[in-house]
Amino acid sequence: MEPQVLPAALAAHAPALLVMIPLIMSAPAAMIKNGRVAWVIAVLSVGAALAMALEVFLATRADGAIWSYAMGGWEPPFGIEYRIDALNAALLLLLGTTGFLALLFAGPSVADEISRGKRSLFYSAFLICFAGLSGVASTGDAFNLFVFLEISSIATYAIIAMGWRNDRQALTASFNYLVMGTIGATFFVIGVGFIYMTTGTLNMADQAQAIAAMNGNRAVEVGFAFILVGIGLKAALFPLHQWLPNAYAYAPNFVTTFLATTATKVAFYVIIRYSYDVFSVHTGFVSNAMIWVITPLAIAGMLVASTQALFQNNVRRLFAYSSVAQVGYMMLGLGMATSLGLTAGMIHLINHAMMKGALFMALGAFALSYGIRRIDDFKGLGQVMPVTSAAFTVGALSLVGVPFTVGFISKFYLIQAALDAGWWWAVAAILISSVIAVFYVYRILVAIWVTPPGESDKAAPKRVPLAIAVPLCVLVLANLVFGVYAEPIVSIARAAADAAVYGGVTP
């Protein structure tokens, strides 16, 4: 691969470095006592990973380009291969960008929520989580994928539990996530085992060839089912989402911001990789799974989770339920099993990261200034924190899908894809779910802007520090700019979907 932005010596190993830098730097971050220094280390290493992701993204921009990196010089299919095409390159870039922005926001937010002695360990665990997610997104080896999945998950359990100082429910939420997450990961291993038993290989590209030759083999199909359920659990596919609302509601604000923008997306990517790349979506078994399993669950998730969100008083849990509904939108795009549908799913994946990033970051700013979480506490917030409230409002409107925001673009493409497939009932479900979203967002916005503030409690807020204001503004601007000028996101998503559907070759 030609070096794009980095010096050639670094560029040649970019796929490995983008995982290894955060993983190795987690050790010094853990050894340093000073939380501020650990934060600087984390920012630098995630920044370096972002540069590598950009390099990888630019190098695989050409039609059908695949960057196959043999780890340690052991050639695939025997060695571990890092295989990057337009699909994972887009995901890696998203992961690096949102990780970097969230980490900037972490500086003041973590200093507020985590006790002094634990901060450097917290950043260390975060770096491990980030490395794990990048590893899942870049590896081309099924078992390697499992190990990275577990690396990121175990670190996630630890950083979610760190929210216990604000609310002790973080501990039980984290424990429930651990139990369900481990069952999901074990299901994934069972699935990989079945596929390994029949194909005799762990390299995903190699498996794809072997599977294409054994159409209708029951063991392989059972393997696919196990993988779908296991990763569906990690992706919070309805009804496997039970761990998500509490985990998001009680984790530290920074953790929620990071997880909401990345974790479920990476799991969603694994589902795409397996159902489109390793298995062919055109074989009867997988296309049946798409139409009869993924699509109904996606629509049920969109409607039920949105309705559940209506009845939440804790704002973060409300948006967590909304996240489950949004996963439903992405899954619906996947379930259509067409290039248009998958493009819509990828567009929503990227856009949802922007909206939820902005929303949870604004909630973090509110929490930093007032330590509030319930809708009742949001009364009159628009008068005392107008700028942050405005940012929150943009994110919320984007979530509903108001024109000139990215949310509108997502829904526009999703509805277009549904109409193209002739699925009028899916269009109806999208519209109903959007109307429900109007109601739950309306409740919060009315509390912020219309209801007068309570008597005493809103005195002299802490100023929102620059480290929160800057990433928040970047995300809000992205929401607006890409809502008007959607071409960059759409072309990235289309390239990613084509890479998945046609194996990287645009017809």
Added chain:
Amino acid sequence: MVEIVAERFTYAVILVLMMVGLYAVIATGNLVKRMVGLSIFQTSVFLLYIATAKVFGGGPAIFDYDDLAYGTIPEDAIYANPLPHVLILTAIVVGVATLAMGLALVVRIREIYGTIEDDELSEIDHDDELKKGV
């Protein structure tokens, strides 16, 4: 019927272990017992991998290289597939890390809530939420 089970005896054992583990995770309210169930469930998957690696009459893939060039194996050698063993070594490490993380959480929950029974925990959480007016 008996023959079918007898031929697949290892798989039958693995299946039983798997269900025992999964049932323990779902049915028990004690968090430590839940971790035990999770471990049994994971271990059954390890056994599944190891069982598939076994080749009848095959031993470990270790050969005398006195009269062989380094890295070559005798042509008529029968040996078990070593790859699943390596995979499971990694998976065991992952399992131990998960168990450690889970037990650490249980210890913390015991310190802060004073109980590790699931129904009592949900009751306390429910009361907490009512107190906060959620």
